[in-house]
Amino acid sequence: MMIRTLTQSCRRLLGVALLAGSSALQAAMVPLDSVVAVVDNDVIMASELQQRTQMIVNQLRSKQQTNLPPAEVLQQQILEQLIVESLQLQMARRAGITISEAELDDAINGMQQANNLSRAQLLQRLQADGMTLDLLRDQIRRDMLIERVQRGSVNRRIQVSDQEVNNFLRSKQGQFWSSPSYNLGHILVPVPAGASVSEVAAAEAKANQLYQQLQGGADFRQAAIRESRGQDALSGGDMGWRKSSEMPDLFAAALEPLRPGQVSKPLRSAAGFHLLKLYDRKGAEEKIVEQSLVRHILIKPSAILSEEETESKLADLRKQIINGADFGELARQYSEDVGSKLSGGDLGWSLPGKFVPEFEKTIDATPVGQVSPPFRSQFGWHILQVQERRQQDMSETVRRNQATMLLRNQRYEEELFNWLREIRDEAYVEIKLPQP
Numbered sequence: 185m186m187i188r189t190l191t192q193s194c195r196r197l198l199g200v201a202l203l204a205g206s207s208a209l210q211a212a213m214v215p216l217d218s219v220v221a222v223v224d225n226d227v228i229m230a231s232e233l234q235q236r237t238q239m240i241v242n243q244l245r246s247k248q249q250t251n252l253p254p255a256e257v258l259q260q261q262i263l264e265q266l267i268v269e270s271l272q273l274q275m276a277r278r279a280g281i282t283i284s285e286a287e288l289d290d291a292i293n294g295m296q297q298a299n300n301l302s303r304a305q306l307l308q309r310l311q312a313d314g315m316t317l318d319l320l321r322d323q324i325r326r327d328m329l330i331e332r333v334q335r336g337s338v339n340r341r342i343q344v345s346d347q348e349v350n351n352f353l354r355s356k357q358g359q360f361w362s363s364p365s366y367n368l369g370h371i372l373v374p375v376p377a378g379a380s381v382s383e384v385a386a387a388e389a390k391a392n393q394l395y396q397q398l399q400g401g402a403d404f405r406q407a408a409i410r411e412s413r414g415q416d417a418l419s420g421g422d423m424g425w426r427k428s429s430e431m432p433d434l435f436a437a438a439l440e441p442l443r444p445g446q447v448s449k450p451l452r453s454a455a456g457f458h459l460l461k462l463y464d465r466k467g468a469e470e471k472i473v474e475q476s477l478v479r480h481i482l483i484k485p486s487a488i489l490s491e492e493e494t495e496s497k498l499a500d501l502r503k504q505i506i507n508g509a510d511f512g513e514l515a516r517q518y519s520e521d522v523g524s525k526l527s528g529g530d531l532g533w534s535l536p537g538k539f540v541p542e543f544e545k546t547i548d549a550t551p552v553g554q555v556s557p558p559f560r561s562q563f564g565w566h567i568l569q570v571q572e573r574r575q576q577d578m579s580e581t582v583r584r585n586q587a588t589m590l591l592r593n594q595r596y597e598e599e600l601f602n603w604l605r606e607i608r609d610e611a612y613v614e615i616k617l618p619q620p
Contacts, residue, residue, distance in 0.1 A: 221263060222614040223270040228263070233617075236262050240418055244409070251403070253410045261409070261418060263617060269330055271607050275337070276329040283325045284491050287560050291324045292317075332562055338600050344591045352587050357429055357436065366431075366439050368423040369404050369461035372414035373450075377605065391450035391457035398447045404461045413456075415601065421461075430593045435460060455601050473536060476547050477572040479511060479529035482521040484564035494565045498558040502567050505555050511569055520564065533574075537589035543568070 221228040240262060244252060252258060296306055310320060352358040373391040375384055394411060398404055408414075408421025416423055428436040438448040439462055448460040481501060485494045501518060505511050512528025519525040531539075534547055542561040550556045550570045558565050 218616075220615070220617045221267055222612070222616065223267050224274055224611050224613075226270045226274055228266050228270060232266060233259070233263055236266060243419070251406055253406070257410060259617075263615070265418065267611075267613055268604055268608055269326070271611050272330045272333045273326065275333045275607075279333070279336075280485075280487075281329060281332050282485070282491050283328045284495065284560055286495065286558075287328065288321050288324055291328070292320070334600060334603075335562060338596060338603055339592070341599050341603065342592050342595050344588050348591060349584055349587045352591055353583065357433065358587060364465050365425050365427050366465050367425050367463040368439075369408060369421040369463060370414050370416055370423050371404070371408045371412040371421050371459040372417075372456055372601075373411070373459075374413045374456040374601075374605075375454075377602075377609075387457055388450065388452075391459065395447065395450055395459060398459065398461070404447065415597065415604075425466075429590050432594050432598065434458075439465075453598065455598050473576045475533040475535065475574050475576050476570045477533055477574075478531045478547055478568055478570055479515065480521070480524070480531060480543075480566050480568040481511075481515045481519040481529050482564050482566050483518065484520050491560075491565075495558045495560075498565050498567050502555050502558065505567075505569075511555070529569075535585050537585045 217229050217231045219227045220230050220233050237259060240258070241252065292306075295301075296303065299306075301309065307317060310317060371394060373387050373394070375387045379387075390411075394407055398407060405420030405422070408417055412421050414421065428439065431439075432453065434451050434453055435458070438451055438460060442448060442460075442462040444462055444464050446462055448458075448462075451458040451460070481498065483489075483494050483498055485491050489497075497518075501509075501514050505514065512530075515529030516525055519529055521529070524531055534544070539547070540561050540563075542559060543566070546556050546559050546566075546568060547570060550568065552570050552573055555569045556567055558567055560566075
């Protein structure tokens with residue numbers, strides 16, 4: 185029913201949201217405040233561009249990357265990032281996607297825990313960096329909206345058949361279940377859709393030139409910021425830790441012979457030419473799976489039922505259950521999950537990859553026999569009850585669920601890049617940035 189999806193953008197936000205300070209590039213900045221780009225039915229202001237530039241510069245400097253690219257190059261990269269984000273935010277508005285105040289509270293609480301900060305310390309840090317809590321909430325809201333648009337749009341484009349799962353499980357990669365993990369850097373030299381032979385050759389020549397520079401000692405992160413068009417370009421191409429079974433076969437095969445510190449030769453895919461740097465690798469271990477027997481009630485916000493009203497309705501149902509009402513009967517009466525309502529909201533035993541992250545997080549946080557507070561997922565608002573827990577060895581069902589998720593993840597980033605390229609190509613964009 186529910187599919188676990190990537191949350192890279194939220195993880196990226198937790199890493200940079202506290203970095204938006206007062207430092208800025210000292211050259212080639214545009215005056216405040218004017219329109220620097222028209223994007224379909226929206227505009228990007230000079231103040232937005234300057235604020236994002238400050239954040240990116242501080243992020244790069246926090247990693248001791250002081251040799252920044254030329255101001256006009258960085259500014260062009262950041263403006264393009266803002267354009268693509270604007271297109272996705274407009275999609276979110278048209279689709280009626282919203283982020284509740286409770287979700288923002290959870291994200292900020294997670295940020296405090298990740299940075300080991302009390303609320304007072306968080307506010308002090310924000311003030312020292314020239315930010316406010318309201319501005320931080322706006323940044324989180326923006327990032328979560330973009331993530332939901334990407335998740336919904338890209339996942340619809342990815343279908344994994346039973347035969348593909350069978351083929352994967354019989355493959356060398358599938359059999360090598362405890363595959364190693366790699367800490368990676370990535371540079372993408374894109375090839376436009378329908379590119380001519382000369383365009384492909386030019387991209388390949390550029391990738392080979394970058395490879396020679398990196399072999400000669402050039403800084404990989406600097407090269408990624410300057411040259412890459414991948415989603416991680418402005419973070420120095422850092423992809424973080426990835427298991428080989430979660431990557432395209434093309435990447436996994438290229439990484440196998442590399443030692444930490446080495447860079448792969450250019451790799452050709454439909455998206456373009458890739459360069460990978462292996463920073464580190466580590467092994468993997470088998471785990472005993474803890475399963476939870478779960479049931480839930482789902483109510484979806486609508487034109488006549490707001491987010492707040494939906495959450496309040498579920499809070500009332502939860503109160504009734506705590507006071508003795510039958511969970512199953514209320515699920516049959518009120519739940520909008522067609523697949524489970526007739527069975528009293530029963531979802532069966534949880535398995536790795538079966539539920540979206542918000543759902544799994546709530547399962548883990550809910551004691552046996554209790555009913556969770558209302559929480560939001562991409563499907564709507566839920567309450568759930570954990571009826572029982574057990575420890576299980578890896579089963580064939582678990583293996584197949586994990587294999588399906590791995591195959592989806594292998595395709596996700598390239599499909600995301602293709603989708604972003606499509607919406608960018610189809611959009612009306614007018615750049616009004618002053619020319620140097």
